[in-house]
Each structure stands twice: as structure tokens, then as C-alpha cells.
Amino acid sequence: MYEGAVQDLIDELGRLPGVGPKSAQRIAFHLLATDDQEVKRLVDALTEVKLRVQFCALCGNVAEAERCRVCLDPRRSDDVICVVEEPKDVVAIERTREFRGRYHVLGGAINPIENVGPDDLRISELLARLADGTVQEVILATDPNVEGEATATYLSRLMAHMGITVSRLASGLPVGGDLEYADEVTLGRAFEGRRVIGNDK
Amino acid sequence: MYVSHLSLLDFRSYASADVELEPGVNAFVGRNGRGKTNLVEAIGYVATLGSHRVATDAPLIRSGADRAVVRTRIVRGDRASTVELEITQGKANRARINRGQAVRARDVLGVLRTVLFAPEDLSLVKGEPDGRRRFMDQLLVLMMPRVSAVLSEYERVLRQRSALLKSARASRRSGGSSRAESAAAELATLDVWDARLAELGAEILSLRIQLVDALRPAVAAAYEQVSDADGDAEIAYRSSLPALSAGNPPELSTGPGDNFADVGHLRDLLLEALVTARPQELERGVSLVGPHRDDLVLTLGGLPAKGYASHGESWSFALALRLASFRLLGGDPQNSADSPAFWDPDLGTDADPVLILDDVFAELDVRRRQRLGDLVLPARQVLVTAAVAEDIPAALEGVRFHVEPGTVTRD
Numbered sequence: 001m002y003e004g005a006v007q008d009l010i011d012e013l014g015r016l017p018g019v020g021p022k023s024a025q026r027i028a029f030h031l032l033a034t035d036d037q038e039v040k041r042l043v044d045a046l047t048e049v050k051l052r053v054q055f056c057a058l059c060g061n062v063a064e065a066e067r068c069r070v071c072l073d074p075r076r077s078d079d080v081i082c083v084v085e086e087p088k089d090v091v092a093i094e095r096t097r098e099f100r101g102r103y104h105v106l107g108g109a110i111n112p113i114e115n116v117g118p119d120d121l122r123i124s125e126l127l128a129r130l131a132d133g134t135v136q137e138v139i140l141a142t143d144p145n146v147e148g149e150a151t152a153t154y155l156s157r158l159m160a161h162m163g164i165t166v167s168r169l170a171s172g173l174p175v176g177g178d179l180e181y182a183d184e185v186t187l188g189r190a191f192e193g194r195r196v197i198g199n200d201k
Numbered sequence: 202m203y204v205s206h207l208s209l210l211d212f213r214s215y216a217s218a219d220v221e222l223e224p225g226v227n228a229f230v231g232r233n234g235r236g237k238t239n240l241v242e243a244i245g246y247v248a249t250l251g252s253h254r255v256a257t258d259a260p261l262i263r264s265g266a267d268r269a270v271v272r273t274r275i276v277r278g279d280r281a282s283t284v285e286l287e288i289t290q291g292k293a294n295r296a297r298i299n300r301g302q303a304v305r306a307r308d309v310l311g312v313l314r315t316v317l318f319a320p321e322d323l324s325l326v327k328g329e330p331d332g333r334r335r336f337m338d339q340l341l342v343l344m345m346p347r348v349s350a351v352l353s354e355y356e357r358v359l360r361q362r363s364a365l366l367k368s369a370r371a372s373r374r375s376g377g378s379s380r381a382e383s384a385a386a387e388l389a390t391l392d393v394w395d396a397r398l399a400e401l402g403a404e405i406l407s408l409r410i411q412l413v414d415a416l417r418p419a420v421a422a423a424y425e426q427v428s429d430a431d432g433d434a435e436i437a438y439r440s441s442l443p444a445l446s447a448g449n450p451p452e453l454s455t456g457p458g459d460n461f462a463d464v465g466h467l468r469d470l471l472l473e474a475l476v477t478a479r480p481q482e483l484e485r486g487v488s489l490v491g492p493h494r495d496d497l498v499l500t501l502g503g504l505p506a507k508g509y510a511s512h513g514e515s516w517s518f519a520l521a522l523r524l525a526s527f528r529l530l531g532g533d534p535q536n537s538a539d540s541p542a543f544w545d546p547d548l549g550t551d552a553d554p555v556l557i558l559d560d561v562f563a564e565l566d567v568r569r570r571q572r573l574g575d576l577v578l579p580a581r582q583v584l585v586t587a588a589v590a591e592d593i594p595a596a597l598e599g600v601r602f603h604v605e606p607g608t609v610t611r612d
Contacts, residue, residue, distance in 0.1 A: 110390050112365035118390055146357040146397070154393045183308065184347035 006032070058129070060105035060122045062087045070094075070103055077101045079136040083126065083155065085109050085143060093141065101139075104129065109147040110154060118154060126155075130162060137165040144171050202313065202551055203582035204244055205281065206274035211266035212288075213239035220609050224276075226578075226599025228585040235604045237586035241317070241557045243271045244584065247284055248315040249339060250294070250306055250349075253559070258288050275313045278550035284312050310346035314554035316527040318561045322519040326506050330496035337409050337497055340416075340526050343554070348408065355401040355492070362394040363488050370486035395475045402491040403468035406440065410462045413438040413497065419525035427524065427572055428517040433502045436522075441494035442470050443477070516565060520573060527580070530554045553581035562592040570594050 001007055006028060014024035031039055055061070056068035063069070070076065070090070080101030084090055090103050106121040129135065140155055142148035156166045172190035173182055182190070209218045214236040229237040242252055242261075252261060262269040268289040275282050286306065287295040294306040324332050341348045369388055417436055424434035474490045482489050499506040499518060506518050531552040556577050562570050562585070574594030577583050587593050590601070601612040 110393075112361045112368060112390075115364075115368065146354060146361065150358075150361070150390065150393045150397060153396065154390050157393070183305070183350070185350045188347075 055105075058125075059103050060087075060107060060125070061090050061103055075100075078134050080139065081126075081129065081135050081137075082139045082141050084141045085148065085151075089141065099139075101137075106142070106151070109142055109151040111147045121151075123155070123158070127158070130159070130164060133163075135164060137167060140166065140168045144169075202275055202277040202553060202555065204273050204313065204555055204584075205276045206272075207240065207244060208272045209240075209243055210270035210272075211263040212243055212269040212271055213261060213263060215239060215607055216263065218607070218609055220602065221611075222582070222584070223600045224582050226583045226585065226597045227602065228587065228590070228593055228597065228599060229602045229604050229609070230587055230590045230593075231604030233588055235606055236609075237588075237604045238559050240604070240609065241559050241584050241586055244273060244313070244555070245315050245317050245557060246288075247271055247273050247286060247309065248313045248555075249342070250286075250310065251339075253317055253319050253321060258294070259290050261288055262290055273313065277552075282312060284309050307346070307349055310342060310349055314343050314530060314552075315557055316343075316523055316530065316554050317557040317559060318520065318523045319557075319559040320561065320564055322523060323515060323564075325522055326499060326510065326515040326518045333497040333499075334493070334495065336522065337412055338405075340529070341408050341412055343526075343530060344412075345408075348405075351401055351404055355398070355405060358394060358397045358401060359488055359491065359493060362391070362398060363486075365391060365394060366482055366488065367486040369483060373483070391479075395472065398488070398491055399468045399471040399475065402471050403464045405492040406442075406467050406471075406495075407462045407464045409492065409495070410438050410440075414462075416522075416525050416529060419528050420521050423524035423528070423576075424517055424521035426576055427520045427569060428514065429568070429572065430517075432514065432517070434506075434518055434521055435500045435503075437498045437500070439496045439498045440492075441490055442467075442474050513566065513569070517569065520561075520569075524576060527554060527556060527577075551581065556580045556583045558583065558585045560586055560588070562587055562594065563589075571596070 002010065009028045009031070010021070010024045013019055013027050014021050016024075019027070031042075052064050053062055054064075054066075056063040056071055057066050058071045059068060061068040061070060063071075065072075077100055080099075081104050082093060082099055082101060083104045083106060084093065085106055085108055087105055090105065093099055093103075104122070104126050106123065106126075108116050108121055110116060110118060110121070130138070138155075138159060140152040142151045152168055156168070159166050170189075170193045171186065172193055173179065173186065179187070203224045204222050207218075207220045207222060209215045211217075218240075220240065229240055231237050238254070242254060245251075245253055246261070252258075255261070268287055270285065270287050272283065272285045275284065282299050285297040285300075286309065289295070295303050296306045296309045297303050298309065298312065325336055338348070338352055342352070365388075369391075413436055420436050421434050424432055471490060478489045501510050501514060501518065504510075506515060510518060531554070558573075558577065561573070565573065570592070571594050574596040578596055583597065583599075585593055585597060603610050603612055
């Protein structure tokens with residue numbers, strides 16, 4: 001245990017995701033040794049982010065106004081919505097430049113152990129966006145783990161009779177990898193989701 | 202296959218150790234508490250990614266160290282591979298095969314296969330069902346490493362589903378209207394978990410039923426050989442599914458023409474049972490249907506081994522289960538005629554699993570000792586630990602190692 005302020009800082013840092021007590025201690029002493037100007041910049045960034053950034057009222061993505069950049073972009077298509085768990089997933093998909101529709105951020109996945117149920121996710125907001133009939137397709141891009149799959153299944157059942165195409169991102173082989181090194185689950189999924197590239201019948 | 206080299210770093214009582222092993226019999230002799238079992242435990246860990254003594258990894262790391270490293274060299278046919286595992290407390294283990302890129306620890310499964318006999322095996326016969334379920338599941342993973350992914354996903358779904366049932370029960374009890382509403386919404390997701398549970402559960406159930414079917418004749422034969430008695434040792438799978446246990450006797454087998462092991466059929470049965478069980482599940486807040494409630498029933502001359510078998514008979518039964526596993530894994534050519542259809546092993550050359558006998562002989566009388574010694578002798582490699590050299594049957598001649606705290610020397 002350290003004296004007052006230092007220990008407070010270590011405790012606060014230790015609460016951040018992915019930071020254990022040892023790392024918290026290291027960061028705290030790094031900050032103590034850093035000159036004031038640099039620490040000030042960090043403090044400003046923290047304050048700024050809480051002041052300026054909010055969540056988009058429509059899709060739930062991070063935004064610097066009431067609507068996020070994607071929702072405001074008139075060039076994007078309104079027919080397709082891609083449903084993701086977290087704002088960082090939006091960034092990941094945006095990097096591909098493959099998708100030109102809109103997003104919907106759920107804010108997590110169904111996870112009873114963590115006490116997260118469908119009511120804790122932005123699901124009613126999603127259903128509201130589907131009500132006016134503009135949206136033709138919903139792409140479920142939740143994580144390919146137990147919780148993400150359960151969320152996707154739950155959503156697909158909710159939307160089953162709404163006259164909307166519901167699709168799920170394919171799971172498969174990493175590009176540039178070797179087939180023999182793929183694990184059995186991934187390879188099995190890749191087989192399930194194979195595509196026809198030639199059909200003479 | 203055999204292990205030709207074992208090196209340990211901060212594993213259990215060893216700061217570091219290097220042991221060259223030979224094919225055939227290798228015996229580790231030393232007084233109790235000197236670290237004999239730690240050596241074979243490390244080899245077992247490389248094969249199964251688990252210890253036969255403890256459920257968590259923490260005790261495997263030498264106290265004071267923050268990680269343990271186990272490196273093994275495994276010879277199969279004329280090919281050798283090295284497997285290196287780094288066990289870090291509270292973190293995912295790291296693995297490396299043939300000094301290549303780090304891979305997930307799970308990818309190591311299948312490189313080395315072991316069958317381990319230990320005093321703890323007695324609980325297979327005398328203990329609770331969870332030990333017998335683990336016995337079946339571990340054997341399935343040794344046969345088909347991909348099963349480990351199915352098992353861990355099932356485990357995860359089960360935990361999520363049970364958490365959901367528990368919180369639903371809690372909010373029903375507290376009776377607040379707002380909580381009851383959110384509980385209703387949560388329950389709407391129960392169907393989703395049911396579907397996943399049935400899907401994965403059916404796969405596990407099907408594999409276990411087929412495994413038990415394949416194992417049954419081998420267990421009966423091995424029991425006869427170990428005990429030299431006409432004991433009629435029988436094994437059968439007991440499912441928690443009412444539809445599968447309605448008959449008399451409640452155990453089931455897959456005779457020709459039965460579709461007990463059909464995954465689609467089992468999934469439908471599981472879904473059906475989940476509907477029936479739901480009121481009771483909500484009442485008690487636990488998952489009552491699925492392979493996690495099943496058992497492997499052991500009977501001796503028609504009577505349940507647990508409770509009826511003597512101490513010696515229980516030991517023979519435990520040994521028979523392990524010997525049968527060894528033969529199923531390709532250890533015994535004379536058994537290959539009735540190798541299971543569900544598992545096309547493509548054993549390739551030199552598929553014999555490594556046999557590990559940890560402190561087993563001290564527990565047996567002289568006759569059982571000798572019989573077991575004769576039975577394991579044909580194996581490609583046998584690793585034996587014993588407190589006194591006299592406990593090891595004379596038939597098991599081979600390399601002897603003397604174990605003192607922290608050091609292993611070849612005699």
C-alpha cells in the first residue's frame with residue numbers, strides 16, 4: 001500500500017479493463033515520472049471525451065453530436081442495417097469499406113452470467129427502426145462466441161415475421177492462412193457456409 | 202509413440218529438470234513426497250491439458266514462480282515432435298509445437314496420447330457420477346481432439362442458462378413488479394439457450410453412447426484378465442432423458458437398427474425434455490436436462506459396482522476401465538477387430554498411447570500386480586512410479602530412475 005494520492009491513482013487505474021494491480025502500479029509511477037505538460041494532455045483528453053462524446057440517438061454508435069457520422073452521411077444506403085455489439089465493431093467493419101449501409105449498436109450481448117438480458121440491450125430501438133418498412137435487410141454481426149450466437153438467434157426469431165431478410169456474417173477461414181492450420185470448429189463452419197462457384201447442372 | 206525427453210521449469214517441486222526417457226518401461230522410484238508423480242503429471246498434462254490430481258493450474262506452478270514450462274519430445278514412428286507448454290497463473294496457457302509459432306494450447310491435443318492409471322481411479326467406481334462423466338469426455342477428447350471445443354462450448358451454454366434460471370427464480374421470489382417484468386423478457390431468451398443446449402448436448406450424448414458401446418466388450422475382457430474371476434463386468438450409459446430411460450433396465454445400448462445415437466433424434470428428445478422440465482427448472486433454478494446429468498453405470502454380476510463391489514473388485518474394475526481405454530486408443534492389435542465404427546482413427550504408425558502407472562502397484566495385491574504387469578508390458582512405453590522398487594512386478598524390467606527432491610538420476 002502507498003500513501004494517499006498514489007494509492008488512489010493505482011486503485012482508479014486498476015478498475016480499467018485489462019489493467020491488473022501490477023500494471024496499474026506501473027502506469028501510476030510512469031505518470032509520476034512524466035512531466036506536467038504530458039499529464040495535462042492526458043487529463044484534457046479524458047475530460048474532453050466525457051464532455052464532447054455522446055452516443056448516437058439513432059444507432060448507439062459514439063458521436064460528437066446527437067447523430068453519429070454514419071447516420072448523418074446521406075450517401076449511405078438506408079435499406080441495410082448491420083447489427084453489432086460495440087462501437088469498436090463499427091470501426092472494424094468500416095475499415096473493410098465493404099459495407100455502405102447503416103449500423104445499429106446493441107451495447108453488448110445477451111449474457112445471463114453478467115446479468116445482461118435483452119432489456120439491457122438496444123433491441124427495442126432496433127425494432128423501432130424497422131417499423132416503417134425502409135429497411136430490407138438486417139445483417140447480424142455479433143461476435144461468433146456463445147453469447148454473440150445466442151443474441152443473433154434471439155434477434156432472428158424476433159424479426160422472423162417482419163418481411164425482412166435477416167443474414168448472419170459467415171464464419172470461415174482466415175485469408176492468407178493455411179487450411180491445415182485451421183482449427184476444426186472454424187473449418188467445420190467454413191464447410192457449412194461454403195459457396196457455389198460453378199454449377200453445370 | 203513414446204516420450205523421449207521431458208524437461209521442466211518451475212513445475213511443482215522442480216525448479217528445473219531434464220529427463221531422457223526410453224521406449225519400454227521407465228520406472229521412477231523414490232520415497233513419498235519426492236516428486237515422482239509430478240513427473241508423470243507433467244506428461245499427462247501435455248496429453249490432456251489437465252492434471253489428474255487438481256482441477257486448477259495454480260498448484261502446478263512452483264511456489265514463488267509466476268509460470269511453469271513443460272517441454273516434451275515425442276517420437277512417433279520415425280518422426281519426432283517437440284511440444285512446449287507454458288502454464289501461467291490466471292492466463293491462457295501458451296503452446297508451441299516443433300519450436301514454431303505459438304499456437305493455442307488446445308491445438309496440442311492429439312500430439313501425445315496417454316492413458317494414466319492412478320490411485321484416484323478408485324473414485325471412478327466408488328465416487329460420484331461427475332468423475333465417470335469426465336472419464337468418458339477425456340477419452341473422447343483423446344480420440345477426437347475437436348470434441349474439446351464442443352465440450353467447452355456446452356459448458357459455457359450451460360453456465361449461461363443456469364445463471365438465467367437462477368436470476369429468473371430470484372425475481373419470481375422477490376415478487377417486485379418491475380423485476381418480474383424484466384424477468385419475463387429474460388425468459389424469452391431461454392428458448393434460445395434451450396436450442397443451443399439441445400444441439401451441443403445431442404452431439405455429446407451421441408458420442409458418449411457410441412463410446413460406451415465400443416468400450417463395453419473391452420472392459421468385460423480386461424476385467425476378466427485383471428481379476429482372473431468370472432465377474433461379468435458390464436458398463437452402460439444412463440441418460441437423464443426420460444425417453445431414453447423409460448425401458449427396463451433403464452440403461453441403453455445401440456443395437457443394430459437402433460437410432461439412439463442419431464444426433465438429430467437426440468436433439469429432438471432433448472428439446473422435448475426441456476419443455477417438460479421447464480416448470481421444475483424455474484422452481485429450482487438449475488438445468489435438469491442434458492449430458493451433464495448423466496452417468497456411466499458399472500455393474501458386476503448384475504449388481505451396481507458402487508456399494509456392492511469389494512475393495513479389490515472396485516480396483517479391478519477401475520483398472521479394467523483404463524486398460525479398455527488403452528486398447529480402444531489403438532494400443533492392442535488383437536482388439537482392433539471390434540474397433541468402433543464412429544471413430545475412424547486413421548491411427549497411422551506407432552499409435553500406441555503412452556501408459557502411465559502412477560503409484561498403482563502399492564495399492565494392489567501380489568497377484569493383481571503381476572497380472573497388470575503382464576498386461577501392460579506390450580505397450581510401446583510404460584511410465585511407472587513407486588515408493589519402493591519391490592512393488593514393481595519383475596516383468597516390468599527397464600530403465601530405473603531415482604527421484605530425490607528436485608533431482609532425477611538414472612540408475
